[in-house]
Amino acid sequence: MSGISELFFTFAKIGLFTFGGGYAMISVIENECVDKKKWITHDEMMDITVIAESTPGPIAINCATFVGYKMAGFAGAVFATLGVVAPSFAIIYLISIFLDNFLEIALVADAFQGIKAAVGILILNAAVNMMKKMKKTAWTGTVMLCSLACMLLINIFSWNFSSISLMVIAAAASLICFTAQDLRSKESGKK
Numbered sequence: 001m002s003g004i005s006e007l008f009f010t011f012a013k014i015g016l017f018t019f020g021g022g023y024a025m026i027s028v029i030e031n032e033c034v035d036k037k038k039w040i041t042h043d044e045m046m047d048i049t050v051i052a053e054s055t056p057g058p059i060a061i062n063c064a065t066f067v068g069y070k071m072a073g074f075a076g077a078v079f080a081t082l083g084v085v086a087p088s089f090a091i092i093y094l095i096s097i098f099l100d101n102f103l104e105i106a107l108v109a110d111a112f113q114g115i116k117a118a119v120g121i122l123i124l125n126a127a128v129n130m131m132k133k134m135k136k137t138a139w140t141g142t143v144m145l146c147s148l149a150c151m152l153l154i155n156i157f158s159w160n161f162s163s164i165s166l167m168v169i170a171a172a173a174s175l176i177c178f179t180a181q182d183l184r185s186k187e188s189g190k191k
Contacts, residue, residue: 011083022059026126
């Protein structure tokens with residue numbers, strides 16, 4: 001199989017068999033692109049995930065576009081993106097044509113209840129894998145715990161606070177910290 005067709009079919013398989021959106025797809029993309037195919041490294045997957053979460057568009061599409069571009073340039077990006085999108089588009093299109101009350105079918109509703117549980121597990125798996133590979137420093141642990149505490153407080157007390165604002169605050173704090181570290185290391189290097 002050529003590089004572009006392999007990209008297309010790999011991401012089509014990911015798009016076809018992964019329910020629950022981008023966060024659920026992260027562990028599947030990592031398994032296919034890092035562990036099996038060795039197209040990218042674990043560090044690149046972490047970087048892709050962070051960038052994909054920060055840019056407009058679904059995470060899985062952004063990841064597919066990046067991996068496709070890295071492997072085969074513009075054509076690779078196009079075919080990987082089409083691969084991850086085509087199965088969902090086809091399924092939703094067929095459902096919209098043939099089934100008016102698709103979710104009212106008892107078997108389908110029951111299946112989606114099971115899928116919800118599996119999606120939660122896939123998202124948790126992706127988070128645990130990312131935490132295992134994260135560089136363990138006091139600063140990264142502090143940012144992670146503070147962000148977790150803030151999100152829990154926001155959810156528990158139903159505060160109207162955007163998660164995007166929380167991400168911006170965490171990014172600003174990290175930028176300040178790492179800039180200060182760089183300045184300190186440059187000053188100690190001059191002495």
